[in-house]
Structures are given as C-alpha cells and as structure tokens.
Amino acid sequence: MKALMSLGALIGVAGLLLLGGMVFDVVPSTTIRLVEGYMPIQMLLEVACYVIGFTGLSYIMGAMGMAIPRFWQGIGFWVFLMLYLKFRVYPPIPFSVRAMYGTVGLVTVFMWVSANEEDWNKFKQPIMNVLDAQTGMKRLLRYAYLVAIPILVGGFSFNAMMPKSEEPIELRTVHPAPPASTKVHGKTYTLQTSQNPYRVNPEGKYDQEFSNANIVEQGMGRLMKPNANPWDDKNQGYLKYVREGGEIFFQNCHFCHGDNLNGRGLHAFAFNPIPANFTDPGTIAQLQETFIFWRVAKGGIGLPNEGFPWASVMPPWEQHLTVDEIWKVVLFEYWHTGYYPRTWD
Amino acid sequence: MSALNNPVVAVIVSLIITVGYFVFVDHYLMDMQGLDFWYLFRN
Amino acid sequence: MGLLAGKRVFSIMALCMMVGLLLLPIVVALPSPAIGGDAPAGDAAKKDGDKVEKGRDVYYKTEGIVVGAPAPKTTDGPKDYPRYNFESRVLLWFANQQHLYYGSFVLAVPIFCMIIEFMGVVTKDKALAKRYDQLAYDFIKISLTAYSLTAILGGILIFTFLTLYPAFFSYLSGIFRPVMHIYALMFVAESGTLYIYYYGWDKMKEGFLKWIHLSMSVILNVIGTLLMFLANSWIGFMMSPAGVDEQGRYLGNIWHVIHTALWNPLNLHRILGNMAFGGGVVAAYAAYKFLASKTDEDRAHYDWMGYIAMALGVAFLIPLPFAGYWLMREVYAYRQQMGITLMGGLLAWLFIIQATMIGILFLSTNYYLWQAMGRMRGAEKYQRYIKYLVFILACGYMVFITPHTMVMTPAELKAMGGQQHPVLGNYGVMSAKNGGINVIITTTVLSFVWYMRGNKVSTVSWAKFGNIFMGVFFACAYFNIIFLAVYGYYIPANVRVGLSVPQVATTLSCLFFMFALNSVMMKGAKQMGPIEWGKISARSQYALIMLATAFTWMMGLMGYIRSSVRLFWHVNEIMRDNSPWAYTHTVGFAANMISANVLFFWISILFVFWLGSLTAKKVPVESRAGIPGSVPQPAASH
Structure with a gap:
C-alpha cells in the first residue's frame, strides 16, 4: 500500500513540476503532444494521473506529519485545474470554455469537500476561524477581507462595465439546415x-x-x-x-x-x-x-x-x-x- | 462456493462473465441494427 | 355483515359508473367521425354537379375526400393577428408554459399517489403501510389546489389563443373538432374521479374498499394520460402534420391527424418528463418543509418524503434521455432539415444549455445520495471513495457540456486557428457526448447501490464473490462505455450512430443487474444501524431544491426548443406564420423568458403549498416504528 502511494506521490511531484515548467514557460506545452483529431481521452487520462498523484502525495505528506488541510487541498486542486487548462492545453482554449470548466471544477471541489459532514467541517474550519477572529492575526485578516472583498467586487464590476474595443462575440450557425x-x-x-x-x-x-x-x-x-x-x-x-x-x-x-x-x-x-x-x-x-x-x-x-x-x-x-x-x-x-x-x- | 470466495478466483470468474457479457451486448446490439461492430478490426 | 356486503355492492356499482362515465365521451364521439364522414357524401349528392374533390395526405400519402377548408393564408393585421401593444407570442408563451407546468404536475402526482398507495396496501408492516398511505394523501392534497389552477390556466390559454391568434386557432379547432369535445368531457371525468378519490380517502381506507379506492387512482391516471395524449396530438400536428392535403384541407380521417409522425415519441417523452418533474416538485416541497420544520418528527417525515419523491423522480429521469433520443431520431426521419436545425443549426446552442442542465440534475442527485449516507451508520466505508466518484462525474460532465463550435472572441479565434478546437472540439460530437452521459448515469447507479447497502453487510455465503463481481461489472461497464465512445472516432458515421445502442444497454445492464444483485445480496443482511430519518444535512435539501429548479428550467427550455423548431410555421409546411413575430428569439432573450417563467411558477406554487398548509390538521406523524429502532435524532449541525 505504502509503496503504491509513494509511486503515486512520485507521479504527483513529477506532474506538478512539469505543469510548473509550463506555467513559467520553461517547458513548452508541446513537449508532450496532445493527439489531435481523435477522442481526446488522453487529456482526461492526464488529469486522472494527476489525481492519482495528488492522492499519493497527500497520503505521504500525511504519513510524514505534514498533512495539507482540507481547505487548501480543495483550493489547490481548483487552482491546479485552471492552470492546467490555461497552460497545458494548446492551442489556447477560449475563455468561455475555460469559464465553463472552471465552474464545473468549482462545483466538483465543493461536492468533494462537502460530501460528508466531517470533511465539510474540516473544510470550513479556516473560514470559521477567520470569521470568529479569536486571535489577533485572524482579526487582522478579517479586517483585510472587509476591505479587500468590496474592492475586488468593485473592480470586477468596473471591468465588466468598461466599454471594450473587441469585436462582439457572434454565435454562428456553422451548418444551417439546408433547403429541401x-x-x-x-x-x-x-x-x-x-x-x-x-x-x-x-x-x-x-x-x-x-x-x-x-x-x-x-x-x-x-x-x-x-x-x-x-x-x-x-x-x-x-x-x-x-x-x-x-x-x-x-x-x-x-x-x-x-x-x-x-x-x-x-x-x-x-x-x-x-x-x-x-x-x-x-x-x-x-x-x-x-x-x-x-x-x-x-x-x-x-x-x-x-x-x-x-x-x-x-x-x-x-x-x-x-x-x-x-x-x-x-x-x-x-x-x-x-x-x-x-x-x- | 468456497473457491469463489478466494479473491483471485473471484476476480477471474467475474472478469470472464462480464467481459463475455459486454462483448455479447456490443456485438448483438450492433448486429440487430444491421451494423458491424468489428468494423475496424476487420479492415 | 349485510351492511358490509351492501357497501361492497355499492362501491362496485360506483366504480362501474365511473368506468361508464369514462367511456361515455368515447361512445359519444364514435358517431361523430362517422357523421363527419357521411356529411360530405351527402353534400356531394345534393349538388351532384360538383365533383367529389380528392386530396392526398401529406404524410400518409393516402387519398381522401376533402372535408375541411384549406389553411388560411394570414396577413399581418388586426384581422388575423389582433394584438395589444406587446408581442403576442410572448404572452402566448407565458400562458402556455404555466399551463404546461401545472398540467404536468397534476398529471404526475396522481401517478405517484397510485404507486405509493399501492406500496402501502401491499406492505405487510402496518406502521409503514400507514406512513405510505399518509404520504400518498399528502401528495394528492398538494395536487388538488394545483388542479384547479391548471384548469384556470387552460382557460387563460384558450382565451389568449382566441384573442391573439384567431385565424390559427380556428383552423386548428376546425381540424380537431371531433376530439376537442372528447377532451373537454374527459376533463370533466378527470375532475370527478379526482374529487371522489380525494374526498373518499378516509371513507375507503379499509379492506375491500381500499382496493376500490386504489383502482380509482388507476382510472384517474388512465384518464389523465389520455388527456395528455390528446393535447400532444395538437402539438404533434403542428410539428409534423398528417391527415391533411398540401393546402391543409382535412381529409376526413381523424386518426391520421392524431397519429402523426412525432405523436408517440412525444407521448413517451412527456410522460417520463412529467413524472420526473412531478418528483422534483414534490421533493422541493418536502425540502422546504424540512428546512422550515421545528420538531424532529417533522424533519424525519419530510426527509423521508423528500427521499421517496426524489427516488421516484430519478427513476423516471434515467430513461428520459433515451426517450429523447428516440424523439430526435423520429424528427430526423420525418424531416432531416428539422433535425439539423435542432441539433446542428440554429438551435444547437440551446442544446448545450440543455446538456448543462441534464448534468446538473444528475450531479444534484448524486450529491443528495452522498449526503443521505450521513443518516446511516456504516456508510463511512463508502464515503471515503466519494471523491473518486466526484472525479468521474466531473469528467463525464465536462465532456458532455463541451460545445463543438465554441463561443469566443475573434482574438481567441485567431489564437486557436479555427472555430473548432483541435483537441477539445472532439468532445463536441455525439460519440463523446454519449460516452459522457452514460458515464454520468452509471455513476448515479453506483451511488444508488452504495446508498442502498450503506448500513448493511451482506450475510449470504457468496457475499465476497458478489462484491467482487459487482466491482468488476461496474469497472467493465465504465470501460465498455468509454471504449465505445473512443471507438466511434475510428469508424464511419453510419456505423457510429449504432454505437449508442450498446452504450445505453451497458448503462441499463448496470441499472437492472446491479440493483437486482444488490437486493438479493442484501436480503436478510446484517444492519449496522438504523436509517435515522431527519438526520441529514441541510445541504442535501438545497440539492433537492436545486434538482427541482433545474427540472423546471429544463422543461421550459425543451418546450421552447420543440416549439421554435417550426421556425416561421404555425403548422409545419402547411400554415405560415405571417405575424411580425415569426423570427427565432435570441438565445439570451429565450433564456430570460424561461427564467421568468420558472420564477413565476415557483412563486405561484409556493402559494399553492401555503394554501395546502392552511388546511393541514395537526396530525402527529405516525410512529416511525416501521423502521426498526429509529429514534429521531436532532439534525446534525450544518
């Protein structure tokens, strides 16, 4: 079991290194070719390998007493998914599709961390801690959020309202129904x-x-x-x-x-x-x-x-x-x- | 019955049954539609 | 004894009378086509100079004597299209959608009632039987208020038609003249049966009378279903007309008009859809009551009610995609053009939204089941593996919703070098999507199996083999589905379309064999602990509400797609829509309109629920002795 998990951890580390390289443009994303033209089961298998890797990694980290809190596991996985889609898959995926996948990813992470009561409590503990603000550090963090969240929301609204010079998106019907x-x-x-x-x-x-x-x-x-x-x-x-x-x-x-x-x-x-x-x-x-x-x-x-x-x-x-x-x-x-x-x- | 409770035997027997079953399903349901399931392998 | 026998005779007589009433409209209607057939012959005889004009059926290609007037050629103006200062089509859309929502709700709930009442009658456990009976009664109570609302909305719909689309409506009612009265009479029969069924509940709850009561629910559902079939024939005629000639003249065969190319697929699809929708609405009702309840008894009751409603809804949701597939096949067979407009052309974007909604339905169902494992002891061993199910589901879902032609800005288009992404674009074709949805459904089946064995340990001698066999079977099923999806890329299109059948068969095999095997294995199984009803997280109840909302939204969407595929025709290729609103709405407008409809429906049905709660007498929920040792626990913190 332990050997299996170590192997998984190894895959995880290697995968993360590879992805990191792609993010920072050290490794071109074409290093491992994505096969074009056929069912891209390859991409799903890659992500599955990452998941196996993460499982191994979290097991080993846990065994070494450095378990990653559930909260950061969840967030980390989502960030991983977004980075993977952005930097691994080429040619670049349009934003609409990435947004779709991102939302699905978010829902997935939520379903995972809240699948049972124990996990859910573990996941929301850090959030609760900040909201309760028992320590000075947490209180500081809470005030920081109080300021930062409205600014972020305002920023997003501003960005959304700002007129853009881009051409508008067209929903084009590529194969319209032919005449009889x-x-x-x-x-x-x-x-x-x-x-x-x-x-x-x-x-x-x-x-x-x-x-x-x-x-x-x-x-x-x-x-x-x-x-x-x-x-x-x-x-x-x-x-x-x-x-x-x-x-x-x-x-x-x-x-x-x-x-x-x-x-x-x-x-x-x-x-x-x-x-x-x-x-x-x-x-x-x-x-x-x-x-x-x-x-x-x-x-x-x-x-x-x-x-x-x-x-x-x-x-x-x-x-x-x-x-x-x-x-x-x-x-x-x-x-x-x-x-x-x-x-x- | 007791032999079946041996995990290795159980896995092998299950594999034989299920794989056989799914091959059967694939082949006959395609055949029923007048199509050839083994198209790629025959060519 | 004599009294009892008298009662028995009386009840049988009552039942016979009801059956008689049910048959009455048909008997009344029988001569009417005959008269309809004779009349033109008589006319022809009268003015013997005229030739009997013959027409050719547009669909059945049979010859027939022209009976009706041709479809009117409308012009845009107050004569054919009177209007308010508003788009008439949107008004009609709203009236139609609301009527449909309520209609399908009141058609679905009696079917549930029938099933649950039957379960109550055959259950040997007295306390459980009582619970089932109470539940069925609760169901029908909700539907009663909704029933009158359905009738009102139907009236509004007819008035909207008459005032805003008089030319079209008079043409349609001219063609369907013989069946419209049958429809009305059957509606009367339905109301009568429903009221007797509801108000006779307490009077008829023992022994033989209960069976009479139960058979009344069967009659109720038969009438309801026939009603819906008739209504379906109208929309079927609008989409794929038959029984008329090219000018739209009725040829005297009412069966041809009713039995159009799309009638039966529509019937099946709508029955299943109604059931799933009804289950969703009742589950949402239960969830709402659960969240609002203050005592553990109430929580336990509504938790249980929500579970039953969800299970029934999902039971009908699973075959729904296959019925939809049949409908699509028939649409393609009827007019290829129509099929392309739907799936590849103008309306294709809506199908992406539909795929998203279907995915949400299955995701919420799975989520609910995982949450529900929280109410049993011993389910922890499965909960550990939920994350892998989440992953599989997510992969299936992502494949299922990926569009072939992606929405993107021109800049992204240049970067990508084409409308289709060379890698992800391949998820957009049917082969991959079939794989995706089948993986999702199989995972749902797996979740159900886990839920059902959550607190049990099999005691049969071959338990170990059984477990391994189930594992291997599921693994092979996944493999087979994915293999078929990938295989589809390597073989020509005409062979590929056939692959969906073995894929579906694989999923259904999982459903039937694994459920059957599981129940055999769990017979007399050792229980780790009772199911503690009411001990479930609040999140699960929100999942139920989500499920119901997604159902409602999707129903609105699919109805819109089905209706707008006619493009600028009132009756496809027979009667043209010449109003200023013969264009297809933008996706955004349609989505907003659907959302508005959904919102209105939920607000109004909340009102209906509230009305139902006004009459609720404070009956303490019957003891939960039916489920051994279930002492309600306070709901876990959420």
Missing part, C-alpha cells in the same frame, strides 16, 4: 434523395460500400490503400473520378481549404472565420454528400436565413464549375479525408 431542394444549372436536386453520380462500383451502380473500401485509411496516418491509388493511370471508375476531383480541388479550392484539406490554405488566415476544416469530424464527416454539394454550388451567398450572420466568403461555385465537377470535388474531399458521407438509414 436546390436548383443548379437548371436542374433541381432533392437533397434528401440525390446521390453522387460518381460514387459507383465497377458495374457503374451507386455503391457506397465499394467507395468506402477504397478511401484513405482514416485512423492510421492517412495512408492510401495499396491497391487504390487514384494517380495510377490504369484506374477506371471511382478512382478515376477521385483523381479528376483532386485536379479540380487543387485548381480551385486548396488556396483556402489547404492542401491537407484542413482549412489552413494559403489565404486561409485572411478570413475570419477561417475556412472549413474537412479533416475535423464535425464538418463533412457528419453531413450528407448532398449538403456539401449544395454548399459548394451556392457558396456563402446562398446560405439560408438560419445561417446568420452568413460569415462565409465561399463563392457560389456553380458559376465556375459544372455540376459534374462539383460532384467530383465532393468525391475527392471524402476520399482524401477518409470520411464517409452521412447516410440516414
């Missing part, structure tokens, strides 16, 4: 039922299973399937269309959407918001192929009312591309990112 049908080059497409005419198997039939088997390997470093290289001239059918789509993409789209389709193209940072990142599981991966078709064809100007504030500079590509070219580009995007268009059955 859309008319491109004189032909009407019903979004719910239309299919990509190039997503075909060797027999020329629409076949998502077939195309799914030939896309880029999604999980493992985006490798092409060995027998499915679109740039092999011998290929016909689906893979040939992917190649053609790729050509169109690199002639028209990659300037903004990037050569890795991650929304970080040459011109990307001239725009606010930056162009859509197709490798994100929240964009094309969760949309129907016809949705992409509609967005490409109509561009930012064709967004419905719901797409307020229409923050998109995407041109309506129907003015530059034929219907076939649009379908091929969509095909290529799915092929390259290794995602599948959403289906509803």
